[in-house]
Each structure stands twice: as structure tokens, then as C-alpha cells.
Amino acid sequence: MKTFQVLDTPRSSQALPEELRSGAKLPHISDIYKILMGRADIKRVSSGHIYKCRYDFVFETHTNGIIGSNGFIARITEESVSKADFLKEFSRLKRDNVEFYKNLRQEICHCIVALLEESYVESFVYLYRSMEKVAIAFPLQYISSIADFHKAKEALDSLFRSDSGELAFASKFAKLLSKNRDYLTEYKVSFYTEIENVNEFKVLVKEINRCCPDTFKENADINEDEGYFSIDFSQVPSLIVNVRNRLFHNSNSGQANFNIDKIGGAEELCRMMVYGGLHWLTLVYGEVVRERLRKI
Known part of the structure; x- marks a missing residue:
């Protein structure tokens, strides 16, 4: 049922x-x-x-x-x-x-x-599951709709280079979409907070930067007055993966994990990820459906 x-x-x-x-x-x-x-x-x-x-x-x-x-x-x-x-x-x-x-x-x-x-941690779990589910399926559906064989092969080859993991695959697909769609070339996805205190927002951003330096430090545009940060469209899957890994693990293996007490709990962090992540997912979903309709 x-x-x-x-x-x-x-x-x-x-x-x-x-x-x-x-x-x-x-x-x-x-x-x-x-x-x-x-x-x-x-x-x-x-x-x-x-x-x-x-x-x-x-x-x-x-x-x-x-x-x-x-x-x-x-x-x-x-x-x-x-x-x-x-x-x-x-x-x-x-x-x-x-x-x-x-x-x-x-x-x-x-x-x-x-x-x-307003169960934001739970919502984040389902966002992650949704993104992981589409991570390989969407790229394959999209590429299967490309009429030009050489362009389809080039696109497929680009997805299978280097990194492993399903959401790494999604990141490469996002780069492919950015290349093929003008409006996504320099598009940035914003993650907004409901935190009104600027100092508390700075602490949260500092924690994200500490735990997710590869996808945040060099890519994020931070607006402290408005309470949000923006990253490249193609970097969103990597950020979601890193937040999930560093939030849901708390080992002493040497990797940085979120200090839950310092950021006042996980709810606000997850709320930001869900809104920004669903914006990304909706844009990708629209591109896949649009491309498949062109093939029919």
C-alpha cells in the first residue's frame, strides 16, 4: 500500500x-x-x-x-x-x-x-535518496535522446571519466547540462537560511566550509547580510554528498564532521540543503523530460 x-x-x-x-x-x-x-x-x-x-x-x-x-x-x-x-x-x-x-x-x-x-533532517534524507535514484538514470535517459551519434558518444564518454559513485556521476551530468544549456553555463544555486542573527549564519557557513572544503571554499559566493550562499549548478550534488557524509558520520578517523552543538542542531542546515537541492533537482528534471520529448 x-x-x-x-x-x-x-x-x-x-x-x-x-x-x-x-x-x-x-x-x-x-x-x-x-x-x-x-x-x-x-x-x-x-x-x-x-x-x-x-x-x-x-x-x-x-x-x-x-x-x-x-x-x-x-x-x-x-x-x-x-x-x-x-x-x-x-x-x-x-x-x-x-x-x-x-x-x-x-x-x-x-x-x-x-x-x-518542518522535519528538515527527515526531508534531507529523502532528498538524498531522490538525487541518488536519478543520478545515473537521468543522464542515460538524456543521452539516449540525443539524435547525433557523435554528440551522444562524446557526452557518454564524459560521464565515465575518473570519479566513481552515483552522485559523482550526477555532478558530471550537471556539467554536461551546463555546457549544453546557455542559461545553466554560469548559473548558481542559492541556499537560503532563516537565521536572522548574522553571527550565527557566519558560524554555520564556517562549519560548511570546514566540512566541505572541496565543494564550498573555492566555489561559494556568500551574502551575509541576506543570509545565503550560492554555488555553481554543477557543484550541487557534491555539496549534498559532502553534507550528508559529514553530518551523518561522527567517527574519529580524522575527517571533519559537523559540530552539531555549534550550529544549533541539524535542522537549519538540512532545511537549506533541501530547498537548494530541490531547486537543482527540478531544473534537471525539466531538462531530461524536455530532451526526451524532442526525441519522440
Whole structure:
């Protein structure tokens, strides 16, 4: 029995065609995008409790939860396409990798629900699981959609050089996306804090820098007045991995681990990682779906 069920908001349900509704056959790909765009509800099956997803992780802003077919199509495809053609292509797309997207949808539901319940450490666990799940699947799906054989081979070769590990694979894929998509070339992902005291924010940043120097020290732009830091789009998976490793381990093997007492607990650190990480994941998800639609 599944834990969560995705629902369209009442007004979106009226505005969306049957093919894009959460009650349609094989709704997983569109459900994920609606959740991450802040245009869906999540129902806990056991209790019937409804969680309203009203935060758009692409534009990092709150929403009214409403989306129609034109808005949905515009967010997924950048090309001029008729509604009928899009629905035909999308109906073919959602028949691929059904179990993968079904499982990913549930992981993201767990992540978002924990976030809405302000259980930030738990939400971070589900974010990590989601990123690890897509780390190899998304690059392979993306490359399989590249029509030019030489470009596809070049892209595939770039992913299998040097580093091992699934999220290292995701980092190289992020670099590939940055190379292929102009808007991502110099794009930075920001991680915001709710800490109002500047000195407390400085302590948190210092701890992140101490524990994650390879992905933070040379790459981060820090704004102490506004309470956030930004890193390159391609560095986000590495940061998430390093935070997870240094937060969930506390050995005396010589590696730096987060001083939980110094940063006032793990919740705020994890909240920052979840919001920034979901922004990254939503951008990547959109690029993969967009590229696969071009192939159809």
C-alpha cells in the first residue's frame, strides 16, 4: 500500500485535460512536475490528511496552486507546439520507465511532506535518496535522446571519466547540462537560511566550509547580510554528498564532521540543503523530460 496519493488542486483539475490529470493512467511524470512546481496536493492515504504543495522550486516562489494545460505545456517545452501534438507526445513518453517514475514520485512526496511538516533532517534524507535514484538514470535517459551519434558518444564518454559513485556521476551530468544549456553555463544555486542573527549564519557557513572544503571554499559566493550562499549548478550534488557524509558520520578517523552543538542542531542546515537541492533537482528534471520529448 502506498503512503501518499497525488491530487490535482480543485481548479487545476477543471483546467487540465484528462491526459495531464493526476487521476489519469500513468500520471507519474506529470505528477512529479506538478508537485515541484507547487501545483498539486499530496494526500496521506492512511489518514486522509491533505498537504498543499504551493512552492515552485523552479522560480523559488509561492504559488496559488493553479495550472492549466497551456501553462503546463509552456513549462515543459520551449518549442511552439499545439496542445494536441503535445498530449500525443506526452502520452507516449509516460509509458517509458513507469516503475522508475512511480518510485521517484513517492520519494519526492516523502521529501515534500517532511518539508511541510518542518522535519528538515527527515526531508534531507529523502532528498538524498531522490538525487541518488536519478543520478545515473537521468543522464542515460538524456543521452539516449540525443539524435547525433557523435554528440551522444562524446557526452557518454564524459560521464565515465575518473570519479566513481552515483552522485559523482550526477555532478558530471550537471556539467554536461551546463555546457549544453546557455542559461545553466554560469548559473548558481542559492541556499537560503532563516537565521536572522548574522553571527550565527557566519558560524554555520564556517562549519560548511570546514566540512566541505572541496565543494564550498573555492566555489561559494556568500551574502551575509541576506543570509545565503550560492554555488555553481554543477557543484550541487557534491555539496549534498559532502553534507550528508559529514553530518551523518561522527567517527574519529580524522575527517571533519559537523559540530552539531555549534550550529544549533541539524535542522537549519538540512532545511537549506533541501530547498537548494530541490531547486537543482527540478531544473534537471525539466531538462531530461524536455530532451526526451524532442526525441519522440
